[in-house]
Amino acid sequence: MGRVLVGMLIGIVLVPATALMYLKYGRPPVAAADAPFPLEKFVADVPLKARIEFEQVTKPPVKSDEDTFVAGAHIYAQECAVCHGYHGQASRFGMKMYPTATPLWEKHGKGDVVGVSDDPLGETYWKVENGIRLSGMPGFKGILTPAQMWQVSMLLANANKPLPPEAVQILRGEAPAAGVQGEAAAAALKLPAGYKVEVSGSAK
Template sequence: MMKLVVGIVIGVFLALAGEYLFLTKGGMPVAARNGQPLPLEQYLTSRALRVAMARDAGRPSPISADEPNLLAGARVYRANCEMCHGSLDTEKRSAIARGMFPRPPRLMPPGEGVTDDPVGETYWKVKNGIRLTGMASFEGALTDTQLWQVSLLLGKANQLPEPVKAELR
């Protein structure tokens, strides 16, 4: 029994020592130009994000997705989001977006978008930001109404009325 306990202690110590050496001897990629996450990194971070958002993801918007709110959301998007997440009519990425890791998703068609995400989830991301991704928190920089307006805009990005599309061009 004592050999088992000693073996477990030694195994844990070696694993921790290996992690320490990996981190302190330059094994951990920290430059934004590195293109791939470490094994399990994407799984663990996406799982943590889902858990953090769980309470608010299904939250409905307190404002309607009407044209005035979508127009206001378009103005918020152009001023605060476009430089990283791209514009409506071009696939071209800004120098800021090209230099980030992970790469910010395109939020306007044509692109990846978040039109299938619940509006509460998008609101949570815009309000709180996402650590270690470059996604800033806009709480305090935007009003709660503006946070909802841009979240509604992104949820409706593939079915925007012409005046809203014109505002985004």
Template sequence: MRFLFGVIFGILLVAVGAAAYVMTGSYNTAATIPPGKTEKELATYALNKSVAKHAPNRRNPLSADPETFRGGLAHFRENCVVCHGAPGVDPGEIGQGLNPGAPDLTLRRTQARSDGELYWIVSEGIRMTGMPAFGPTHKENEIWQVVAFLRHLPGITDEEKTQLKGATEEAEHHEEAPPPGGTAKPPHMHAPGTPPHKD
């Protein structure tokens, strides 16, 4: 009986401690604080277990040919390179501020995953990280194109690199915008009937 009380008391103490930690604002939610080793290992473990349980056991139904890669590249350029970068292509500013960071997809961690696992991750996303779910906005066929492109990623051509570089440079276009009060004014609209004016 005393043992049971001890256990219950212990659990309560931990719960109160955790609540106080959160309620006093001591838990820092800033993305600038790198995750600890244990947090990282636990999150990777949970991700791998979840992927293994949910991913379909399927091979990519598309063949790895230039046509498929072209489709995959278009989606990767639009949706992925900003966070993940690519060989010879740095991620954009969004990717550089992520916590947890978006991994280099040419590494073994990713390339060792099965087609079905990659499909599931891209389709469903990874909760509580920056990794979005693309299933709600893309057709099954398009996601398989992306999976094929992920396999091709370690060996992309210089031409493909140039195309991907263009995407992050366009996203950072604001750096070249004139300073506030500069000469270029954004276009503006008026309600019908507004008399003409200079600026």
């Protein structure tokens, strides 16, 4: 009986108390530049991958053509480049975030992958729509229309392929970003009739 009580005391009081002491006095990593917790990446990645596999839509409602890439490039320059960098120019603070904002126009792997061009399109769309919790990646549902989120996702899925020069120019931040409000902006983004752009970002 005595042993059982000691066991319960340890389980109910000592374990949570030790955990609390660690959080308060153990200086666990809280700064962006700190090293990760043991198993942190594993604990974050496994449920994210499982959720995306379960929910991702695999049939995109947009074509992979020039109009899509140009529209996607406008959206990218306006909404994403600040963290993920322009084509040929890294973000000033994206690599100082924790986790870092993946550079989406840099070659990696064996050199034939650019950004997330090796990820399934539906996975990228899911991330753009829903964001990634406990990271700086925002969910764009309600900010961009589904068509716009597909356009930018389709662009990223083709980042390792030759893109139309107009799209590359926009991705380099060389062309002025389209206006930010209303039907004129939707026309500039080459969206189908009836779309309005309702983002409140600032034009470059």
